[in-house]
Amino acid sequence: MDQEYERRLLRQINYQNLPKKSRMTKSLGAACSPVSVKSGDRFIPTRAGSNWSINFHYANENCRSPTQNHKAKDGSSDSSKDAVAYAALLRNELLGAGIETVPEPHTDDRRHEVLAHDSYSLFRYTVHTKRVPCDRGNEVSPFSLSPLSNKSHKLLRSPRKPARKISKIPFKVLDAPELQDDFYLNLVDWSAGNLLSVGLGACVYLWSACTSQVTRLCDLSVDGDSVTSVCWNERGSLVAVGTHKGYVQIWDAAGGRKLTCLEGHSARVGALAWNGEQLSSGSRDRVILQRDVRTPPCAERRLQGHRQEVCGLKWSPDHQHLASGGNDNKLLVWNSSSLVPVQQYSDHLAAVKAIAWSPHQHGLLASGGGTADRCLRFWNTLTGQALQSTDTGSQVCNLAWSKHANELVSTHGYSQNQILVWKYPSLTQVAKLTGHSYRVLYLAVSPDGEAIVTGAGDETLRFWNVFSKTRCTKESKSVLNLFTRIR
Numbered sequence: 001m002d003q004e005y006e007r008r009l010l011r012q013i014n015y016q017n018l019p020k021k022s023r024m025t026k027s028l029g030a031a032c033s034p035v036s037v038k039s040g041d042r043f044i045p046t047r048a049g050s051n052w053s054i055n056f057h058y059a060n061e062n063c064r065s066p067t068q069n070h071k072a073k074d075g076s077s078d079s080s081k082d083a084v085a086y087a088a089l090l091r092n093e094l095l096g097a098g099i100e101t102v103p104e105p106h107t108d109d110r111r112h113e114v115l116a117h118d119s120y121s122l123f124r125y126t127v128h129t130k131r132v133p134c135d136r137g138n139e140v141s142p143f144s145l146s147p148l149s150n151k152s153h154k155l156l157r158s159p160r161k162p163a164r165k166i167s168k169i170p171f172k173v174l175d176a177p178e179l180q181d182d183f184y185l186n187l188v189d190w191s192a193g194n195l196l197s198v199g200l201g202a203c204v205y206l207w208s209a210c211t212s213q214v215t216r217l218c219d220l221s222v223d224g225d226s227v228t229s230v231c232w233n234e235r236g237s238l239v240a241v242g243t244h245k246g247y248v249q250i251w252d253a254a255g256g257r258k259l260t261c262l263e264g265h266s267a268r269v270g271a272l273a274w275n276g277e278q279l280s281s282g283s284r285d286r287v288i289l290q291r292d293v294r295t296p297p298c299a300e301r302r303l304q305g306h307r308q309e310v311c312g313l314k315w316s317p318d319h320q321h322l323a324s325g326g327n328d329n330k331l332l333v334w335n336s337s338s339l340v341p342v343q344q345y346s347d348h349l350a351a352v353k354a355i356a357w358s359p360h361q362h363g364l365l366a367s368g369g370g371t372a373d374r375c376l377r378f379w380n381t382l383t384g385q386a387l388q389s390t391d392t393g394s395q396v397c398n399l400a401w402s403k404h405a406n407e408l409v410s411t412h413g414y415s416q417n418q419i420l421v422w423k424y425p426s427l428t429q430v431a432k433l434t435g436h437s438y439r440v441l442y443l444a445v446s447p448d449g450e451a452i453v454t455g456a457g458d459e460t461l462r463f464w465n466v467f468s469k470t471r472c473t474k475e476s477k478s479v480l481n482l483f484t485r486i487r
Contacts, residue, residue, distance in 0.1 A: 081160065092152045100154040166421065166431040170462040171451075174207070176200055181438055181457025183353065183370070183397065183413065184270045184284075184311040184327070186229045188442035188455045192236035195253060196444065196453060198461065199227030204241055206253060209446070217251055218258065231272035233279075236447075238293075240279055242269030248281050250293055264289050264300060273313035273322065275336075280322060282310030288324055288334075305332050305341045311353040316363075321381060323365055325352030331367050333381050343384050349373040356399035358424075360406050368396025371414050376422075390427050394418065397441050402467045403449030409466055411454055413439030419454060421466050435462055 084102060091097040146153070178201035179187065187199035196207040202221035207214050220226060220243060229242035238259070241249045246265035251258050267284035274280075280290045288303035288310055305324070312325030321342075322334045331352050333343040350370030358364035363382035369375050374394055378387040394412035401408045406424050417440055419433040438457030445452050455461050 085155070085160075088155055089148075089152055092149060092155060098151050100151050101158045102155065102160060164430065166433075166466055167464070168431070168433055170435060170464050172463040174461040174463075176455060176459050176461050179442075179455055179457070179459045179461075181441065183351070183395075183439070183441060184309060186231070186271055186442065187227065188444050188453065188461070189230050189232050189239075190444040190446055190453065191232035191239070191253070192234065192447045193253075194447055195232075195236065196461075197230045197232065197239050197253075198455070199230050199241070202226045204230060204239070204251075206239075215256070217253065217256060218249070228268045228270050229272045231274060231279075233274045234276070240272050240274070240281075242272055242281060244268045246283060246285070248272070248279070250279075260293065262289075262291060264291075267309075270309065270311050271313040271324075273315050275315040275319050275322070280313055280315070282313045282324060282326075284309040286310065286326070288313070288322075290322075301339065303334055303339060303341075305334075305344070306330060311351060312355040314355040314357055316357045316365075316381075317359050318362070323355050323357065323367075323381075325355050325367060327351040329369070329373070331355070331365075331379075333365070343381060345377075345379060345386070347377060347386060347389070348375065350395075354396045354399040354410065356401050356408060358401050358406075358408075359403060360401070366399050366401070366408060368392070368399055368410060371395040376410060376427075378424075388425065388427060392420065395439065397439060398443035400443055400445050400452065403445070404467060407467065409443070409452060411440035411443045413441065417456070419452075419464065419466075431466065433464055433466070436460065 081102065088097070088099045088102060092099055148156075176198055179198070180201075185199075189197050190209075191197065194209045196209060197217070198205050198207065202225065203219045204217040204227055205214055206217050217239070218241065223245075225247070226244045227241060228244050229240075231240045231242075232238070232253075233240070237253060239251050239253050241251060243249065246263070246267055246269060248262040248265070248269055249258055250260045250262070262279075262281075265281065265283040265285055265287065269281050269283045271282035272279065275290075277294050278290055278292050280288060282288050286304065286306045286308060288306075290301040290303065292299060303322075303324075306326035306328055307330075308327035310324055310326050312323075314323050315321070316323070320336055322336075324332045324334065326332075329346065329348045329350060329352065331345040331348065332341040333345075334340075335342050345367070348367065348369035350373035352367055352369060354366075354368030356366045358366065363380055364387075365379045365381050367377050367379070369377075374392050374396065375389050376392055376396060376399075377389040379385070380387055392410065392412060394416045395414045396410055397413050398411040399408060407430065408422050408424060410420050410422065412418050412420065417434070417436050417438060419436075419440060421430040421433075422428065423430050436454065436456040436458055440454050440456045442455030443452060450467050451463055451465050452467075453461055453463050
């Protein structure tokens with residue numbers, strides 16, 4: 001090679017490898033100085049520090065558009081699982097990763113990293129003095145006609161979980177005239193006996209999910225009152241009804257008769273929660289009353305900790321702690337004996353109505369804030385520690401955990417009026433359901449834990465299959481007279 005040409009070539013290569021500041025210095029001062037480098041006629045780049053498994057992953061990510069990348073992260077589609085299986089197959093054949101099962105698309109991106117002791121460099125420039133032991137698992141039978149290794153064959157034969165598909169269409173829609181559009185009320189509940197109680201104006205109706213029959217339980221219009229909350233006891237035999245005037249009525253659902261009427265509140269009762277035979281009620285008067293329905297009404301516990309209306313009440317699964325949320329943006333936790341809260345959380349920036357205890361992890365509490373907050377927050381009530389939070393983008397109206405999986409569903413108001421299914425603790429959105437034209441203010445879970453019912457100010461009740469396989473994909477209208485309107 002010509003010496004002058006070699007010098008120019010080496011100068012250009014060294015100039016390109018310099019940082020920008022050094023390039024400017026070279027160009028101003030010593031651009032014409034000769035460079036004397038002793039080298040051969042070939043330039044071999046150094047690849048000793050290259051991580052080929054990570055570069056391979058980045059190459060796959062960069063070749064897709066942002067929309068394709070977003071779809072690839074959605075584990076509910078078959079194409080995303082095929083892409084993950086194909087990427088694992090390539091890593092087996094090119095990098096010797098030894099992957100035998102298809103990883104889940106929802107797992108962390110660290111799945112793309114390959115352990116050093118299981119991988120071999122794609123390019124080698126050194127001579128090994130010791131022979132690399134062969135991997136018996138990757139040996140291919142001399143009689144096989146396939147170019148793939150044994151582990152790749154195991155990867156292709158590995159069982160794949162069926163794709164999780166949640167229908168985005170409700171399987172039933174009931175019209176609910178006079179269902180109030182009020183964030184602070186709780187007008188829908190589902191009993192253990194598969195009866196749905198709904199407060200419509202001054203009346204409480206019971207709808208049977210087994211027979212689709214509707215009965216009117218009570219009518220408060222004769223007393224000039226209206227329904228502000230309903231709640232079933234654990235056995236599903238009694239339903240508590242909170243009223244606008246501050247009364248709490250206990251009704252026998254089977255007999256259709258009122259058992260007792262509890263006084264004590266000076267304003268509307270918007271939140272109710274049963275704990276065995278004890279009933280807790282939260283009111284606009286900022287007081288929580290806890291009473292045993294078997295004892296005289298005078299025996300009660302008064303819990304005073306909120307500075308504004310109490311709009312959320314939930315007892316823990318072990319019946320030891322009561323969580324309360326209020327319009328003062330506070331989330332309080334009470335035990336069964338103390339008259340002062342044992343824990344107080346003030347991270348929310350709006351009213352806390354959405355409260356749910358996890359049935360899978362002891363002491364785990366989830367809460368959601370109103371329009372000015374929009375966040376889901378998780379708390380370890382055993383230590384008082386804040387765990388996680390995520391901005392949902394909309395007012396959080398209700399929360400409910402799945403009985404079978406570590407998932408929860410949230411309903412939202414301003415401004416998207418959507419229903420979201422989350423996987424915990426990754427907080428990955430499993431599904432987004434839309435259909436309500438007003439805020440989704442009411443939520444109840446079926447006794448089998450598979451379906452939910454949502455209610456909104458658009459005066460409809462919609463039933464969704466969110467925690468089970470889809471049973472029906474067509475939207476059906478009820479023909480029940482009491483819940484159906486003429487359009």
